[in-house]
Amino acid sequence: MIVFLLWLLATVDSAFIGYREAAGRNALIEKKTYYRGALIRGALCGQLAVLIVGVITAIVLAGSDNARELFGKLELIGARMLLVYIPYALIILFTLSIRALPSVDIRSITSTVIFGPFTLIRPLVVLLGAVWEFSPRRALSRWRSLC
Amino acid sequence: MRQIPERDGALDHAAVDKILITAHCEMQRMSEEFQHGRRVAELLEPILNALRHGGVQSPIRIVDIGCGTGFVIRWLAANGSLGDDVELMAVDFNVALVNEAQRLAAIENLRCKFAVANAFRLDEPATIFISTGILHHFRDQDLSYLLQQHCRPETCAFIHFDFHSSPMAPLGSWLFHAVRMREPLARHDGVLSAVRAHKSRYLLDMTRSAAPEFISAIYGTRLWRLPIPRVFHSLVGIRPEYREAFLNNMGKRIASLGKIE
Numbered sequence: 265m266i267v268f269l270l271w272l273l274a275t276v277d278s279a280f281i282g283y284r285e286a287a288g289r290n291a292l293i294e295k296k297t298y299y300r301g302a303l304i305r306g307a308l309c310g311q312l313a314v315l316i317v318g319v320i321t322a323i324v325l326a327g328s329d330n331a332r333e334l335f336g337k338l339e340l341i342g343a344r345m346l347l348v349y350i351p352y353a354l355i356i357l358f359t360l361s362i363r364a365l366p367s368v369d370i371r372s373i374t375s376t377v378i379f380g381p382f383t384l385i386r387p388l389v390v391l392l393g394a395v396w397e398f399s400p401r402r403a404l405s406r407w408r409s410l411c
Numbered sequence: 412m413r414q415i416p417e418r419d420g421a422l423d424h425a426a427v428d429k430i431l432i433t434a435h436c437e438m439q440r441m442s443e444e445f446q447h448g449r450r451v452a453e454l455l456e457p458i459l460n461a462l463r464h465g466g467v468q469s470p471i472r473i474v475d476i477g478c479g480t481g482f483v484i485r486w487l488a489a490n491g492s493l494g495d496d497v498e499l500m501a502v503d504f505n506v507a508l509v510n511e512a513q514r515l516a517a518i519e520n521l522r523c524k525f526a527v528a529n530a531f532r533l534d535e536p537a538t539i540f541i542s543t544g545i546l547h548h549f550r551d552q553d554l555s556y557l558l559q560q561h562c563r564p565e566t567c568a569f570i571h572f573d574f575h576s577s578p579m580a581p582l583g584s585w586l587f588h589a590v591r592m593r594e595p596l597a598r599h600d601g602v603l604s605a606v607r608a609h610k611s612r613y614l615l616d617m618t619r620s621a622a623p624e625f626i627s628a629i630y631g632t633r634l635w636r637l638p639i640p641r642v643f644h645s646l647v648g649i650r651p652e653y654r655e656a657f658l659n660n661m662g663k664r665i666a667s668l669g670k671i672e
């Protein structure tokens with residue numbers, strides 16, 4: 265389940281990267297097909313990144329003396345990453361649903377309050393999820409458990 | 412930092428045009444995100460209906476001043492909700508931007524016209540002038556002159572959208588331009604525009620002295636009557652004989668309209 269959720273988040277995030285990459289490059293008025301293509305392209309490119317991570321993980325697991333235990337540890341790290349990524353993703357998806365309301369003001373507020381600032385902090389969120397496991401507090405608690 | 416190529420000691424025209432078109436394309440993305448086309452249409456509809464009610468002759472010609480690549484006029488043409496008696500036209504002094512607007516309109520087969528021209532010297536004069544993000548480029552005498560130009564017999568109303576001056580505007584503008592724009596010119600221009608935005612009171616005072624034939628008001632300064640400033644507000648002007656019909660047509664939107672006089 266943890267692996268599936270990480271894959272799902274990576275795919276959705278890649279699709280949005282595709283959208284952002286395409287935005288501001290096409291000045292036509294009607295762009296549904298253009299953006300649909302960008303979302304699909306982004307999601308597909310994301311699979312390449314997922315594949316690379318998957319292959320590296322498989323190689324590491326294959327070379328391990330205790331693959332089951334290592335996989336358990338990796339899942340634990342993944343679960344902690346989800347603690348950071350899922351709230352972020354839920355806020356974005358909830359805001360997207362609000363944007364369906366037919367009000368120019370409400371739609372604009374979603375951009376002002378959420379989409380703009382959240383795009384700005386996205387690299388930090390990605391980093392935070394990745395280094396969560398290595399936070400000083402966690403490192404200290406692991407050191408204590410070893411002592 | 413990427414350099415603009417030069418030719419014979421001057422910036423290369425083709426390179427500059429390319430940058431301008433790219434920057435306008437990125438600005439359009441922002442307009443789309445903030446629903447600007449719909450916002451313009453929502454304010455145009457009560458004005459158009461007031462003019463029709465007042466017996467203004469068809470066609471009602473809407474002219475967008477300083478249109479760039481013509482996003483607003485093309486959006487209005489594509490969404491076609493203003494009526495068959497409305498003619499859409501947009502002008503700009505930049506040839507490359509107007510050519511690009513024409514090219515884009517032709518691809519989507521849109522019923523609107525573009526010209527490299529002075530909006531106030533057209534053979535077919537405007538019934539309504541509109542603009543987006545041009546007022547802050549003019550100050551004092553120049554702004555007064557621009558507003559005076561609206562006083563011609565055929566012109567019945569105008570709506571000028573521009574950045575709303577507020578303490579948060581430069582920071583908010585920086586954030587969005589940093590996140591959304593790739594072209595350095597677009598980033599720089601967006602932030603500078605927020606810094607240079609006129610205060611509502613200044614715009615009103617200037618309009619009432621420069622264009623006394625019109626009654627005017629500021630629309631959409633605050634969000635839902637809360638002390639939250641909007642990113643854009645608009646200067647609305649209309650001839651006094653259409654005042655009542657305009658106010659009646661505003662419906663719930665009247666709450667966002669300042670005192671019109």
